[in-house]
Amino acid sequence: MVVGTQAAAKALSPRDLSEAGAQVLLCNAYHLAQRPGVETVARLGGLHKVSGWNEPILTDSGGFQVFSLADLVKLGDEGVAFRSHIDGSEGMLTPERSAEDQRLLGADIAMALDDCPALPATSARVRESVDRTVAWARRFREAPGDPVQARFGIVQGGLDPRERLRCLERLRPLDFDGYALGGLAVGEGALARRAIVREVGPALPEDRPRYLMGLGWPEDILEAVACGIDLFDCVMPTRVGRNGTALTFEGKRLLRKAEFQYDSAPIENGCNCFTCRNFSRGAVRHFLMAREILGLTLMSIHNVRFMSRFMERVREAVRAGTLPTLAASLPAFRSPNEGKERIDG
Amino acid sequence: MVVGTQAAAKALSPRDLSEAGAQVLLCNAYHLAQRPGVETVARLGGLHKVSGWNEPILTDSGGFQVFSLADLVKLGDEGVAFRSHIDGSEGMLTPERSAEDQRLLGADIAMALDDCPALPATSARVRESVDRTVAWARRFREAPGDPVQARFGIVQGGLDPRERLRCLERLRPLDFDGYALGGLAVGEGALARRAIVREVGPALPEDRPRYLMGLGWPEDILEAVACGIDLFDCVMPTRVGRNGTALTFEGKRLLRKAEFQYDSAPIENGCNCFTCRNFSRGAVRHFLMAREILGLTLMSIHNVRFMSRFMERVREAVRAGTLPTLAASLPAFRSPNEGKERIDG
Numbered sequence: 001m002v003v004g005t006q007a008a009a010k011a012l013s014p015r016d017l018s019e020a021g022a023q024v025l026l027c028n029a030y031h032l033a034q035r036p037g038v039e040t041v042a043r044l045g046g047l048h049k050v051s052g053w054n055e056p057i058l059t060d061s062g063g064f065q066v067f068s069l070a071d072l073v074k075l076g077d078e079g080v081a082f083r084s085h086i087d088g089s090e091g092m093l094t095p096e097r098s099a100e101d102q103r104l105l106g107a108d109i110a111m112a113l114d115d116c117p118a119l120p121a122t123s124a125r126v127r128e129s130v131d132r133t134v135a136w137a138r139r140f141r142e143a144p145g146d147p148v149q150a151r152f153g154i155v156q157g158g159l160d161p162r163e164r165l166r167c168l169e170r171l172r173p174l175d176f177d178g179y180a181l182g183g184l185a186v187g188e189g190a191l192a193r194r195a196i197v198r199e200v201g202p203a204l205p206e207d208r209p210r211y212l213m214g215l216g217w218p219e220d221i222l223e224a225v226a227c228g229i230d231l232f233d234c235v236m237p238t239r240v241g242r243n244g245t246a247l248t249f250e251g252k253r254l255l256r257k258a259e260f261q262y263d264s265a266p267i268e269n270g271c272n273c274f275t276c277r278n279f280s281r282g283a284v285r286h287f288l289m290a291r292e293i294l295g296l297t298l299m300s301i302h303n304v305r306f307m308s309r310f311m312e313r314v315r316e317a318v319r320a321g322t323l324p325t326l327a328a329s330l331p332a333f334r335s336p337n338e339g340k341e342r343i344d345g
Numbered sequence: 346m347v348v349g350t351q352a353a354a355k356a357l358s359p360r361d362l363s364e365a366g367a368q369v370l371l372c373n374a375y376h377l378a379q380r381p382g383v384e385t386v387a388r389l390g391g392l393h394k395v396s397g398w399n400e401p402i403l404t405d406s407g408g409f410q411v412f413s414l415a416d417l418v419k420l421g422d423e424g425v426a427f428r429s430h431i432d433g434s435e436g437m438l439t440p441e442r443s444a445e446d447q448r449l450l451g452a453d454i455a456m457a458l459d460d461c462p463a464l465p466a467t468s469a470r471v472r473e474s475v476d477r478t479v480a481w482a483r484r485f486r487e488a489p490g491d492p493v494q495a496r497f498g499i500v501q502g503g504l505d506p507r508e509r510l511r512c513l514e515r516l517r518p519l520d521f522d523g524y525a526l527g528g529l530a531v532g533e534g535a536l537a538r539r540a541i542v543r544e545v546g547p548a549l550p551e552d553r554p555r556y557l558m559g560l561g562w563p564e565d566i567l568e569a570v571a572c573g574i575d576l577f578d579c580v581m582p583t584r585v586g587r588n589g590t591a592l593t594f595e596g597k598r599l600l601r602k603a604e605f606q607y608d609s610a611p612i613e614n615g616c617n618c619f620t621c622r623n624f625s626r627g628a629v630r631h632f633l634m635a636r637e638i639l640g641l642t643l644m645s646i647h648n649v650r651f652m653s654r655f656m657e658r659v660r661e662a663v664r665a666g667t668l669p670t671l672a673a674s675l676p677a678f679r680s681p682n683e684g685k686e687r688i689d690g
Contacts, residue, residue: 011638014623036606036631043607044627052623261381262388278359278397282389286381293356293638 010238011296012304014052020273020301021308024056024109026233029101030065034086038101046106058233059107060213061098061140061154064182066091067116075115077132095136099143099151107149111180112140114154119188126158129183134170141174150177152211158183159192161199168203178209181229185214190334194223201227217334218247218310222327225314237307241299244288247306251331253281255299260285273305274298355583356641357649359397365618365646366653369401369454371578374446375410379431383446391451403578404452405558406443406485406499409527411436412461420460422477440481444488452494456525457485459499464533471503474528475512486519495522497556503528504537506544513548523554526574530559535679539568546572562679563592563655567672570659582652586644589633592651596676598626600644605630618650619643 009017009025017025027047032038044050047057063080066072070082070091079094095113102110115132117125133156141151153176157164164181171179181200184193197212201224204210209231212224216234224232237247244256248268253260255267266276267284275284275298287295317326354362354370362370372392377383389395392402408425411417415427415436424439440458447455460477462470478501486496498521502509509526516524526545529538542557546569549555554576557569561579569577582592589601593613598605600612611621612629620629620643632640662671 009639013619013639013642015619035635036627040606040627040631044609044625044631049609049625050628050631052628261385264389264394274358274360280389280394282381282385283395283397286385286389286395290380293641294354294358296638297358297642 020304025053029062042104056108058109061113095139096143109150112137130167152178154180154182164200180211237303238300241303275302365649370398374407387449401453403454404447406458440484441488454495457482479515497523499525499527509545525556582648583645586648620647
């Protein structure tokens, strides 16, 4: 389970995250390049020092935020020119620059820079993005780096399974330490995403970590695990938590509801998170209603812990061969209008 | 050291507070009566359950916020009628009601309801407030309560030492478990406050806890301790912390300053707080500049821990008879324009 620092780890300390069972911290290279700057992080001893997180750190390439958050100035084969959403300054992201940034940040796992088209995209745009993603992946692979840093390649190809598989086949010889499906969970709809994951997931190298970027909801994770995916990241648990939605094995619990005012039970019976060990539903509801920061922290802790507990059950089910049974026992979590849960903030 | 929950404990969990060395949690009865309501707290098992704090809790009477925050409708001998600053609803605070509220909240220490005049006040208003404070203290003392709950009386009398001493002499027969100086640290100026503390502090019963409400800055605490005061509470450490000011034995450190951008030292060398053990000045500065909630938490933890470390030194100096040496070794903390540090928000 990967949890992002700038977005998903909001209101959490590294200790909160670790105790809740998060295994990898995802940090967004674009955000860090804006504030406090990659060089500042490096001079402060790298991301582990700055974040206080002593376990593995994965950085993204910076590409996703450049495509989704910054003003895109020019996308070309050399790289992507953009204007910062913070101060309007111009920047240029190339595979070499992304590799160097992630090396300076001190990530344990660095992600290749990819060309991430907005969906829906024309088939010409999708083909172009695959070609460019492969070319950039090669340059990223060849860029000087930290020898102990793992590097993951990213499979693009929009909603076209053949383009996805073409991308994967061309990345395979680059011998990445892990492979990711990118450009999904960006609002394309669950059905379209599932179709891609079902086609492409099983084709990813089985002897490497297989990572579906930006996914999130338990039902989507279960489907993806059945297709061979190992690794996930999502802002969903903490974002919905800050808005008052607790995740439990009985479904979502909207803690702002009046019915919880006098409820002295923990958010979820049987949960062993810091919040459930120390606070009642009524107390957490009070902190949320009174807009106390503690409410955001307590909700985030519970939801990250829920995801860890969920992943423990998933791993058990994989070992026992009982994924369908687990799937049948789960309540619905994702509403039809939900799905844009990529780290973007 | 007393730390308020609604104001001073912002961005802190009970564990953060406990680890930082806070000994008593102060909760504001007025705020709790507004949200979530005294009855709600009681039905949720009391303040210890709601706050997650298993150590002593002190509640104020609610009077201070009624006088300073709510719309005052009518102040009379029966009590004080007010309109809520949250929803405009009318309420009536009497000594009996305050005792009952604090009993329902489940405080370990309950404060008597006092008549707290805004300063400067005419001598007639000060005399009236002393008479009313004494009459209310008697009714508060006689109100039914929890037998294991300690009750503290509050000495009023504005900036007139004779009125202060008159109030104290009339409270003494009520045999409170502790005595507080109230109505100070409300913007009256350090010199005027010191004069009162020097006159009245030594007259407070030496065999009971002596509490100066709302005080805060290390130099003021030192002066008060020299006059016999044992107990303090203040929002200052966490409020200035959230604004980027770290307290250290070398003085205040404004962490937003550019000079700390690349500074990999902890906020204070030799400090053993969670923040200083895990984060550099540069990292904390980044969280503050990027408006991450974690920055508020880390600064608050350090400053509460600083106050605990300061109070440890004060206790050592009291035992060794070296308070003046400690005072001479301290840097200045309070700026001349600071001082309105009562819990009010």
